[in-house]
Amino acid sequence: MAATLRGRCFPWVWLCRRAWPGGGRHYRAARCAELKQPLAIEEVAPRPVGPHEVRVDVHFCGVNFADILVCRGQYQERPHLPFTPGMEFSGTVLETGTDVSTVKEGDRVIGVSGFNSMAEECITDQKALWRIPDRVPLREAAILPVSYGTAIMALEHRARTQPGETVLVTAAAGATGLAVIDVATNVLQAKVIAAAGSDEKCQLAMQRGAESSVNYSQGSLKEAVRKLVGSGGVNVVIDTVGGDIFLDALRSLAWEGRIVVVGFAGGTIASVPANLLLLKNISAMGVYWGRYQDRNFPVFSRSLSSALQYCQEGRIQPYVGAVFKLEEVNDAFLHVIQRKSTGKVLLSLK
């Protein structure tokens, strides 16, 4: 259906969105109605905000590997169908609930949401929002929650990375990978070996601060790391790939090394040979960043405040690899899952 205004044709839904002042306009959202099927863009009716909730005008939403897994039913959390994916965003506050005291209308914020931010608007609890400092653009800010929150949690809170230590990071040119390189080199003064699946990705990782790189599609990661650091090994591994890459990385660790399991982008979950942990006094640990929101909120919140602070001080520089429009969300998912992406992929809602 279409309506005419001053001789121009507009879709009916376009007029609906703007012709409902105060009552809440409809907004567009990516919807997953059936697992493993393309997402649809739908007009969604808004709901009122609760006392502790905030309605945000979303400007950018991160496209995470986890969003794709959720829409395939392969993630540890399984929202009820239909749902709107998207777990992080940047935007401005549109409306606040009666008991909200932390932000006000017009504030620029980043936030995390269960699943609902691949949409022009989203509602979230005030505790899941952080104000963006003036110097940080909304686009770069959108990268901070998941990628930098995870990188900071893995490097600082879990592996306790020290200045001068060597960090090996896998899928190094990816969203998490580049954030790890940024924080490790520019905040923690560690030396990074970037491991990635192509020469172009290795080159990018080097440009973003890695000291050396290994293309693991062309031979053994363990042998390549040994050539770089000798038999001593690396102090910390941050692994997002899993499978044989994880096992090679584990075997590349030095005495009292730490390996942090972040993800299984390669699709295989490796078993840890416990004898390796014993022989070199190695610690193998995991990080599930989002889980800290419920289990240890101060630690979770600190990872985000630190990311914002590092960004405001110019110590880190989040890297946007590609920006897609909301209606291109399925292309954005393919871009990531086909290993074509580098850095963070964002949806722009404006």
Ligand SMILES: NC(=O)c1ccc[n+]([C@@H]2O[C@H](COP(=O)([O-])OP(=O)(O)OC[C@H]3O[C@@H](n4cnc5c(N)ncnc54)[C@H](OP(=O)(O)O)[C@@H]3O)[C@@H](O)[C@H]2O)c1
């Ligand atoms: N635990 C947590 O809290 C947490 C937080 C954030 C992300 N993660 C996890 O970390 C992993 C990376 O997430 P991300 O968002 O940063 O993604 P990403 O690195 O931007 O993209 C995934 C990368 O993984 C590598 N990869 C290796 N084998 C692959 C395969 N079979 N299919 C697709 N990619 C493959 C590719 O890099 P190469 O071509 O260089 O190999 C690809 O570019 C995911 O498993 C995600 O769920 C976990």
